[in-house]
Amino acid sequence: MLIEEPQQLDRTFAALADPTRREILNVLATGEVAAGTLAARFPISAPAISRHLRVLEHAGLITRRIDGKHRRCRLEPQRLAPAMQWLEFYRRFWSESLQQLADHFDPPVHPKPPHRRSHGRHPRN
Amino acid sequence: MLIEEPQQLDRTFAALADPTRREILNVLATGEVAAGTLAARFPISAPAISRHLRVLEHAGLITRRIDGKHRRCRLEPQRLAPAMQWLEFYRRFWSESLQQLADHFDPPVHPKPPHRRSHGRHPRN
DNA sequence: AAATTGTTTAACATATCAGTTAATTAACTG
DNA sequence: CAGTTAATTAACTGATATGTTAAACAATTT
Secondary structure, three states: OOOOOHHHHHHHHHHHHOOOHHHHHHHHOOOEEEHHHHOOOOOOOOHHHHHHHHHHHOOHHHHHHHHOOOEEEEOOHHHHHHHHHHHHHHHHHHHHHHHHHHHOOOOOOOOOHHHHHOOOOOOOO | OOOOOOHHHHHHHHHOOOHHHHHHHHHHHHHOEEEEHHOOOOOOOOOOOHHHHHHHHOOOHHHHHHHHEEHHHHOOOOHHHHHHHHHHHHHHHHHHHHHHHHHHHOOOOOOOHHHHHOOOOOOOO
């Protein structure tokens, strides 16, 4: 199992915490895009976008290549894997809490019988 | 499918961006723990922990219940699901980049062989 | 070479974050 | 009730984040 630098996860999650940056990644999922093309899609200034790109690059989530006067940005999706793995660990706990999820987002209209409750507790070590 | 407030993802990822908070969640995965018990495990002051707990609670990742003079903190793992789903979207792109991952880090991390390669390309617009 | 286009850096304003210590609130104990 | 324990809030500090506009840099075009 790959030992992940904690800083790397810090940077990844921090990069993903900004909606503009998430949307940038979403755009880059369609392929390489130049910085200016990206900037045109957002209501903020080009320097602001440039800094978002720097954050994403620092987190390893994108790379930039110089192409004439353009800086083409490319998604590096595999760099999301460590974050995914971190979250994956908690997936095992979800099944115990699915009912709570339903409670939270939907009105608790459906009276699901709480029969999982029998051994439904957080695992302890 | 569940429509997620973007702010919620912001808060979730921001909460996860701090290593202390990630470790708090890790501790809470073992079961309910009082705030003071948590604080004792970390090299920072109790107020600092209290604020981390507030951030986690605000992100919905934990809940707190009052029990006498203790505040017992409980993990709400299902609230990680939206973040997971967001990342899940990008998983499809990983298979194309596994070699780059190898270049970057060490041995292959993903147990799944890249047989999705057949129609694996970046969608473009 | 001069002007234009694409992008980043500089300098700045403002807000938020993460930590501290001191004070406060709340509940239990003797 | 007085004292102790548990936890939070208050007030403050220093660092970081996000945005702005203006300036600088780099490559292309004329």
